[in-house]
Amino acid sequence: MTVQTDVLVIGGGTAGFGAAVAAARMGLPTTLLEATQKIGGVMAFCPGMPWGAAFPNDVCVGGLIQELTEKLQNMSPPAAVKRDCTLANFGPEIIYDHDIAITTMFDIAEQSGVDLRLGATALTPDIKDDMVMGVTFCDRRGVQTIKPKVVIDCSGDGDISAKAGVPYSLGDENGNMMGVSLTFTMIGADCEKVFAQNDPYFTKFAQKGIDEGRLHPDLAQLYLMRGLYQDAVFCNSVVIRGVDGTNPKNISTATQEGRRRCVQLAQFLRSDVPGFENARMTSLGPTVGVRETRKLKGIYTVTGDDLAKGTKFPDGIVACDNPIDDVMRSSSDMTHEAIVDSGSYYTIPFRSLMPEKIKNLMFAGRIISADATAFASVRGMPQCMAMGQACGTAAAQMIEKNISVQRLDLESLVRSLQAQGLRGIGRETLQ
């Protein structure tokens, strides 16, 4: 069977959601292939993970992430709240009700007219004359072909772009990738007691658990944070190192190892950390969340130096002030060094989302073209969603003018994104 579409979005994480909704709202027939049964990507694999970096200088980056946040905030009772992050150098974050947020994303995708195919994995691109002519995908009915005018790879791992010949690097300069994580929530906690500790990493308790052989040595920094609800604590603590997220066998093994460490940690919290006595584990992730795999090579590669200078690119499509959030790439530490001065920010250029050669392919989200330092900052979910939104919008301009992505008028793209409410982009200041 062959499916015709204007825009094919591969992967329904935050980037793919942004890309598909933006393209469909431009009136383009848009198909979104998502390998799992839920949109959200890492957001779905780590239920309850806050959206960070949506508020550089305390101003919202705008666009779809703002629309989604406001929809949730305006519900009764509110399904999302903006608050300060407890970690040094991070700005405000949005904590939300996971199930309501995902349902709202499905609603937005449906209302925009996206042809959503769940349980559908993109397999192989058919490349001719530097164009993606078709992509095979597989769902329970078997292998099918989709023939799109434009492809936006939002798969996090970039399998299809890599098969299409886009050069890439894996991890940092030594090939080290950040640790993957399995998360869970403790409900029934007495949060006043739990957070009386005033240490976001609960270091003293963690050390005791490690010394007594009851916690894995990589759990020296327990990252626990208040959930949206009064008795809920979100546990983003269990990190498994040395996992190649492009290898399904590695992911399966890491997930089972993560389950064991999460169960162990939940037992430890109940027995050793005041406030958890009557709490229990819930919302254990279905699989590990993968932070870092391929970084595709774009026309421009964002560097740590660009970030440190607070560079605002003329083709900047989203603002960001995230610190260097490096989670256990080469050591068992989590580092959160500020990259921009307080009150400053940088923007992510659209050229880091387009390949040098393939004419009708873009990529968005954590497969962005970035060096290892910049990657550790640009990868927040609000930024991924905005990257997707930019690519979906670019697809409309490519199709309307019948041009390749490399020939896009980037000023016109930025104007279109500004009209959609994205702030602090192009030559405009974030205010």
Ligand SMILES: Cc1cc2nc3c(=O)[nH]c(=O)nc-3n(C[C@H](O)[C@H](O)[C@H](O)COP(=O)(O)OP(=O)(O)OC[C@H]3O[C@@H](n4cnc5c(N)ncnc54)[C@H](O)[C@@H]3O)c2cc1C
């Ligand atoms: C443990 C962890 C903690 C984090 N903490 C935060 C945080 O606190 N705040 C924050 O803002 N960000 C955080 N991040 C970063 C952020 O979550 C990710 O960078 C972001 O979600 C990546 O989005 P994405 O859409 O690019 O990719 P992903 O979310 O990885 O989505 C890719 C999607 O593509 C699908 N897919 C893959 N291959 C195919 C294929 N061939 N065919 C069809 N579908 C496919 C996958 O199933 C998945 O749904 C964290 C990340 C992790 C892993």
